[in-house]
Amino acid sequence: MAYLELKNVNKYYAGVAAVHDFSLDIEKGSLVSFLGPSGCGKTTTLRMIAGFEQLDSGTIRLDGNDIVPVPPNRRDIGMVFQSYALFPNMTVRENVAFGLEMKKTPKAEIKKHVDNVLEMVRLQDTAKRFPHQLSGGQQQRIALARALAVQPRVLLLDEPLSALDAEVRVVLRGEIRRIQSELAITTVYVTHDQEEALSISDKVVVMNKGLIEQVGAPEEIYRAPNTRFVATFIGTANQFLGKTSGKNMVVCNNVELFTNSLTDFKTDQPVVVLVRPENIQVQAEQSRQKGWNSIHGEVETITFHGAITRLGVNVNGQRVVADITVANTQPVSLNQKLWLQFPPEACQVMVVEE
Amino acid sequence: MAKSRSTQSRDPNKRVRPASWQIFMVSFFLLYMLVPIISTYVFSVATRWDRTILPEGYTLEFYKRAFAASYFTITLRNSLILSLATILVSLLVIVPTVYWVHTRLVGAKPLLDILMILPFGIPMVVLALALVQVYNFPPLARSPTLLIGAVVIYSMPFMYRPVSNAIQAVDAQVLTEAGQSLGANVFQVLYRIIIPNILPGILSGSLLVFSTVFAEYTLTSLIVGAKFKTFPLLLVEFTRINGNVASAFSVISFTIAWLVSILILWVGSMGNTKRTKTIRAR
Ligand SMILES: Nc1ncnc2c1ncn2[C@@H]1O[C@H](COP(=O)(O)OP(=O)(O)OP(=O)(O)O)[C@@H](O)[C@H]1O
Numbered sequence: 001m002a003y004l005e006l007k008n009v010n011k012y013y014a015g016v017a018a019v020h021d022f023s024l025d026i027e028k029g030s031l032v033s034f035l036g037p038s039g040c041g042k043t044t045t046l047r048m049i050a051g052f053e054q055l056d057s058g059t060i061r062l063d064g065n066d067i068v069p070v071p072p073n074r075r076d077i078g079m080v081f082q083s084y085a086l087f088p089n090m091t092v093r094e095n096v097a098f099g100l101e102m103k104k105t106p107k108a109e110i111k112k113h114v115d116n117v118l119e120m121v122r123l124q125d126t127a128k129r130f131p132h133q134l135s136g137g138q139q140q141r142i143a144l145a146r147a148l149a150v151q152p153r154v155l156l157l158d159e160p161l162s163a164l165d166a167e168v169r170v171v172l173r174g175e176i177r178r179i180q181s182e183l184a185i186t187t188v189y190v191t192h193d194q195e196e197a198l199s200i201s202d203k204v205v206v207m208n209k210g211l212i213e214q215v216g217a218p219e220e221i222y223r224a225p226n227t228r229f230v231a232t233f234i235g236t237a238n239q240f241l242g243k244t245s246g247k248n249m250v251v252c253n254n255v256e257l258f259t260n261s262l263t264d265f266k267t268d269q270p271v272v273v274l275v276r277p278e279n280i281q282v283q284a285e286q287s288r289q290k291g292w293n294s295i296h297g298e299v300e301t302i303t304f305h306g307a308i309t310r311l312g313v314n315v316n317g318q319r320v321v322a323d324i325t326v327a328n329t330q331p332v333s334l335n336q337k338l339w340l341q342f343p344p345e346a347c348q349v350m351v352v353e354e
Numbered sequence: 355m356a357k358s359r360s361t362q363s364r365d366p367n368k369r370v371r372p373a374s375w376q377i378f379m380v381s382f383f384l385l386y387m388l389v390p391i392i393s394t395y396v397f398s399v400a401t402r403w404d405r406t407i408l409p410e411g412y413t414l415e416f417y418k419r420a421f422a423a424s425y426f427t428i429t430l431r432n433s434l435i436l437s438l439a440t441i442l443v444s445l446l447v448i449v450p451t452v453y454w455v456h457t458r459l460v461g462a463k464p465l466l467d468i469l470m471i472l473p474f475g476i477p478m479v480v481l482a483l484a485l486v487q488v489y490n491f492p493p494l495a496r497s498p499t500l501l502i503g504a505v506v507i508y509s510m511p512f513m514y515r516p517v518s519n520a521i522q523a524v525d526a527q528v529l530t531e532a533g534q535s536l537g538a539n540v541f542q543v544l545y546r547i548i549i550p551n552i553l554p555g556i557l558s559g560s561l562l563v564f565s566t567v568f569a570e571y572t573l574t575s576l577i578v579g580a581k582f583k584t585f586p587l588l589l590v591e592f593t594r595i596n597g598n599v600a601s602a603f604s605v606i607s608f609t610i611a612w613l614v615s616i617l618i619l620w621v622g623s624m625g626n627t628k629r630t631k632t633i634r635a636r
């Protein structure tokens with residue numbers, strides 16, 4: 001049985017579902033991310049776990065016990081807020097000690113504990129400062145230390161890094177992951193930054209409009225998206241709309257694509273074929289490999305992204321994006337005609353609901 | 355012309371010179387505010403001041419008579435009791451209410467805002483007579499308790515505004531949730547987190563309430579009258595007997611109000627010294 005278990009959780013605001021039929025198992029000691037666009041219900045779900053929001057229906061079990069009737073201050077669930085929410089009237093040490101004081105921990109033990117967690121977040125020497133004397137990144141570390149000091153059963157983080165700049169964000173997410181695995185603390189991490197979710201999670205929950213779209217390990221979510229939403233929300237994917245034709249061919253408006261076996265589909269079924277830009281090889285000349293797709297187009301845009309360069313290629317009126325690395329391709333120029341080649345395995349076929 | 359003005363305002367060393375009409379307005383306002391106070395002070399130590407521009411002589415006689423007045427200490431004590439009790443009651447009523455509305459019932463805030471202006475709209479005489487008529491049974495009838503109730507209502511806006519603004523500024527909702535997630539109950543959250551952070555608001559509210567209630571006349575005279583004589587009542591009584599002694603009373607009243615203000619501010623700064631100390635130490 002999972003450690004934290006949400007079952008058929010529903011939450012409505014004014015009759016509109018913010019979270020709909022949400023069921024999820026979270027293993028003890030794992031880090032699970034909620035990922036999705038703004039307004040998809042991530043915060044609402046997190047707040048229901050914390051106890052700040054009531055469920056309209058469903059259950060939440062922690063370690064086998066129903067926690068829905070338990071008030072937030074007795075759930076033993078720690079939370080890190082987007083705005084840090086440090087207590088401005090207390091020093092860093094007092095902030096971190098607060099939860100332990102509420103637990104009536106003996107003084108000497110509190111001191112030892114606070115020193116420990118401050119060391120964990122590498123901010124021992126700020127103990128006597130007040131929150132407003134710290135940088136944003138430091139404040140968020142203290143918020144993390146404060147939540148960890150009481151050794152909660154579950155740690156919840158709601159976009160903890162979104163108020164920080166890119167560099168600090170990358171460092172801190174690494175720290176969070178390091179501390180999380182060191183303590184083996186069950187963690188739910190809310191973010192709308194896919195890179196963040198993919199890089200630190202054991203499991204990613206992709207949400208859209210209050211519904212779970214897919215749950216899986218980061219690689220799984222990226223390589224084998226279940227839905228068109230996941231495929232386009234995580235990373236970039238070219239979409240070719242068309243109809244199945246034969247065992248392994250999809251006829252689109254402007255191209256015909258070879259795909260893996262289509263035995264799961266009816267003939268003439270409307271489908272969408274998804275192809276990730278990094279799976280497309282760009283060639284000046286057609287060097288057809290057996291069974292590969294090979295489509296002709298003209299370069300319309302070239303965008304430099306550092307490690308890769310992204311090409312926007314016009315293929316019979318449809319824009320197809322392909323990534324090239326400087327190392328393994330010749331330079332490409334605007335309006336150049338070239339060939340885009342990719343194997344059938346690079347094509348993911350999904351039914352289009354009409 | 356326009357250019358020179360803009361360079362002037364950009365230069366931090368050059369101060370913008372006020373126009374002469376501005377100087378005139380400010381001086382007029384200052385005179386308007388200060389002349390009555392200064393003349394009260396002078397009048398309280400003047401022997402005779404009706405035939406000359408400056409008093410003919412000075413004396414402390416009127417202070418002697420003021421301090422010797424039979425009700426002096428009792429009225430002073432009553433006024434202090436009334437002011438402090440009012441502060442206490444309105445703190446107990448306002449702080450939890452404002453906190454509750456800001457964290458749990460945000461929709462009710464506009465309503466509360468309007469409700470808190472109402473006391474300004476009710477004439478004090480009407481309020482006093484209405485209360486006297488409704489609560490005409492013992493032990494409430496014409497009692498100091500009823501007076502405290504009335505004064506609390508009438509001074510409520512003075513407490514509400516600063517407290518409400520202070521709570522608005524600290525994001526009470528998130529701080530509360532942070533406290534709860536660390537195991538604190540509502541009382542611990544209020545006592546350990548919210549109140550220390552809105553202390554400046556609480557103090558300025560208390561100050562405003564103190565200065566209004568300490569000088570309160572209408573409600574006191576209409577509700578309790580001679581049964582619970584306060585300092586302003588004694589003062590008004592003496593204006594009919596001797597203007598100089600009444601002035602001495604006014605001066606004493608000012609002084610007490612200032613002392614108490616300083617006391618409250620000092621208590622407030624105690625809470626802040628810890629913070630400033632560490633800032634300096636850095
Ligand atoms: N207190 C509330 N009253 C009414 N509607 C609400 C309330 N809180 C959230 N909602 C609605 O519920 C939906 C989910 O909101 P939620 O805050 O969970 O989104 P989110 O995924 O956290 O988005 P973001 O990434 O912007 O933080 C939204 O459509 C939002 O408008």
Ligand SMILES: [Mg+2]
Pocket residue numbers: 042043044
């Ligand atoms: Mg959110």
